[in-house]
Amino acid sequence: ETGVTQSPTHLIKTRGQQVTLRCSSQSGHNTVSWYQQALGQGPQFIFQYYREEENGRGNFPPRFSGLQFPNYSSELNVNALELDDSALYLCASSLSMDETQYFGPGTRLLVL
Amino acid sequence: AQSVSQHNHHVILSEAASLELGCNYSYGGTVNLFWYVQYPGQHLQLLLKYFSGDPLVKGIKGFEAEFIKSKFSFNLRKPSVQWSDTAEYFCAVNAGNNRKLIWGLGTSLAVNP
Numbered sequence: 001e002t003g004v005t006q007s008p009t010h011l012i013k014t015r016g017q018q019v020t021l022r023c024s025s026q027s028g029h030n031t032v033s034w035y036q037q038a039l040g041q042g043p044q045f046i047f048q049y050y051r052e053e054e055n056g057r058g059n060f061p062p063r064f065s066g067l068q069f070p071n072y073s074s075e076l077n078v079n080a081l082e083l084d085d086s087a088l089y090l091c092a093s094s095l096s097m098d099e100t101q102y103f104g105p106g107t108r109l110l111v112l
Numbered sequence: 113a114q115s116v117s118q119h120n121h122h123v124i125l126s127e128a129a130s131l132e133l134g135c136n137y138s139y140g141g142t143v144n145l146f147w148y149v150q151y152p153g154q155h156l157q158l159l160l161k162y163f164s165g166d167p168l169v170k171g172i173k174g175f176e177a178e179f180i181k182s183k184f185s186f187n188l189r190k191p192s193v194q195w196s197d198t199a200e201y202f203c204a205v206n207a208g209n210n211r212k213l214i215w216g217l218g219t220s221l222a223v224n225p
Contacts, residue, residue: 042215
């Protein structure tokens with residue numbers, strides 16, 4: 001059974017640029033959640049996708065957007081990057097909306 | 113607003129010592145509770161979870177947690193820690209119909225051999 005994978009592992013961008021992060025969910029999982037984890041903090045919920053529809057959103061501005069594809073993989077897009085967007089971005093998949101979430105290794109984003 | 117508090121940010125123990133990490137949440141209704149662990153250089157892994165039933169939950173690697181509804185607590189325990197338990201421990205809560213997991217700030221545990 002393949003676990004959750006994310007790409008890229010590391011990324012460096014400059015302010016104002018746009019970034020796309022990718023996540024492949026665990027086999028059989030139809031729900032993907034995205035989190036932002038700043039250094040020394042717990043993860044903060046960005047949004048969740050269930051069967052290609054957004055199914056809950058945290059306190060993040062609209063420049064954070066996402067997609068889920070028919071194979072349940074997902075993308076997180078961030079426009080107009082700001083320095084404070086520097087963080088570890090985590091993707092988690094689950095069998096369904098309220099089931100246990102399994103995490104990928106994360107993408108570490110640095111905005112200069 | 114819903115929140116999760118982890119009381120200990122940094123804990124240092126010697127091998128064979130007992131461990132208890134505190135976790136309290138603020139929400140009056142039905143909750144699902146989780147403890148995740150992040151070993152150095154690895155991704156977050158589920159340690160144990162509580163959805164319903166027996167409030168004493170046993171997880172992997174000898175960890176257990178007790179849900180005390182009256183205290184809004186879900187403390188993590190292990191009777192005898194090992195050096196390999198050195199990691200960051202996170203408590204998380206999924207409350208009501210909200211789909212998001214709310215996380216504590218984490219507790220960094222260092223176990224000296």
